[in-house]
Amino acid sequence: MLLRFALENHRSVLERVELSMVAVDRDRPAAREVPNRSERVLTTAVLFGPNASGKTNVLRGLAWLTAAVGESLQFWGRFWGDGVPREPCRYGDGPTRPSTFEVELLVGGIHTAYRLVVDDRRVQEEVLATYPLGRRRILFERTGDELRVRRGLGELAAGVRPLLRPTNLVLSAVLQLPETAPEVANVARALQGFWARVPRRVLVPAGFPPEGIVVPDPLWAPTAQLFDPQVSRDAELRRAVIEFLQAADLGVVDAKVVEHAPPRHDLRWWQTRHPVLVHRVEGREVELDFPEESAGTQMWFSLLGPVLQALRSGSVFLIDELDASLHPALSARLIQLFQDPETNPNNAQLLCTAHDPSLLQVLNRDEVWFTERTPQGTTSLVALSDYGGDQVRRSTNLERAYLRGRFGAQPLVDDVQLEEAVAQVTRAGCAPVLTGPG
Known part of the structure; x- marks a missing residue:
């Protein structure tokens, strides 16, 4: 502490x-x-x-x-x-x-x-x-x-x-x-x-090649990775995220990760995949790509993975x-x-x-x-x-x-x-x- x-x-x-x-x-x-x-x-x-x-x-x-x-x-x-x-x-x-x-x-x-x-x-x-x-x-x-x-x-x-x-x-x-x-x-x-969700300045020394600059992962990445079976097998934490999404009255009942480009060794995980949130409306399920969600839904989803990890590990x-x-x-x-x-x-x-x-x-x-x-x-x-x-x-x-x-x-x-x-x-x-x- x-x-x-x-x-x-x-x-x-x-x-x-x-x-x-x-x-x-x-x-x-x-x-x-x-x-x-x-x-x-x-x-x-x-x-x-x-x-x-x-x-x-x-x-x-x-x-x-x-x-x-x-x-x-x-x-x-x-x-x-x-x-x-x-x-x-x-x-x-x-x-x-x-x-x-x-x-x-x-x-x-x-x-x-x-x-x-x-x-x-x-x-x-x-x-x-x-x-x-x-x-x-x-x-x-x-x-x-x-x-x-x-x-x-x-x-x-x-x-x-x-x-x-x-x-x-x-x-x-x-x-x-x-x-x-x-x-x-x-x-x-x-x-x-x-865990830190704080803006961090990317300090680049003079003459440093642009291809060497590592772009930080998007804010949603830690939570989204829980829904990619290739990355995480933590079913308990994944269920907890879903329950928190449902409890927040956002209309979200599930989430998954979709590939939008073939995985390559020279690309980051999030450059080939993105999260999709599942809504249930009038008895049927509707999938929305993450950018289609409201800013509040995006923020809540992005926070849940790190928050629950911190609570579990005491960090x-x-x-x-x-x-x-x-x-x-x-x-x-x-x-x-x-x-x-x-x-x-x-x-x-x-x-x-x-x-x-x-x-x-x-x-x-x-x-x-x-x-x-x-x-x-x-x-x-x-x-x-x-x-x-x-x-x-x-x-x-x-x-x-x-x-x-x-x-x-x-x-x-x-x-x-x-x-x-x-x-x-x-x-x-x-x-x-x-x-x-x-």
């Missing part, structure tokens, strides 16, 4: 921000009791804020870290040579300042802390520590080219050093040598196992704009699936961004976070639970208070400027000439 995540100098985040999953209000089922911990841990955190305030960038920072653990050894050196594909803040001294990522996790019930500092050229610092009895125990510490490991982990050092380069992580190297240090490899696998799931194209009742139900111990017995965690204030009705104050854009154009992050007792109590109607601007994190729309801009166009006497794609 994720306990805390801190980020500094990534995209719009310049100064350090920290998101905590430690419960403030402990006496409720959504605040999970975990072994050997006095504090309780949350399974849900939702970030609200106006457009361009940076809420997505907070999740992007965590997604970047988890991807780095899985990719730095195999891809960074091959595609980036002597560089690190970080995304520093473009404001202030961001381009010249290192970027810092910190996570605290429970891995196998043990409190674990990982810290990574990078600049454009190399990994500056990487530290992994555990707190098995409440006291800090460093497993490895890397500063520049120097790697120090805890006594008893000599095999780890011997195995990792030949793989280590200035631009790849120790945790990435350990994934290639899981038997030499299981305690360290478990942390790497835990971070690599995060962390990051979703940007959970409420995009979904009815508020469906968005709220997804949140409640992670809050309820009956549907989430393995302590999976959902971290997401949203705009719909009605979701505040199903959230406790310690599950809500706000982002705002500072005068310098950077991102600030504050927990709703940090507000004083007079401003927010457990009995407060959070939706009403938020809409009234009590917590900030609202867009300051300049109505006069908007109206003047429209007036300028309408006074011109003719419609602007706009050309669409293609």
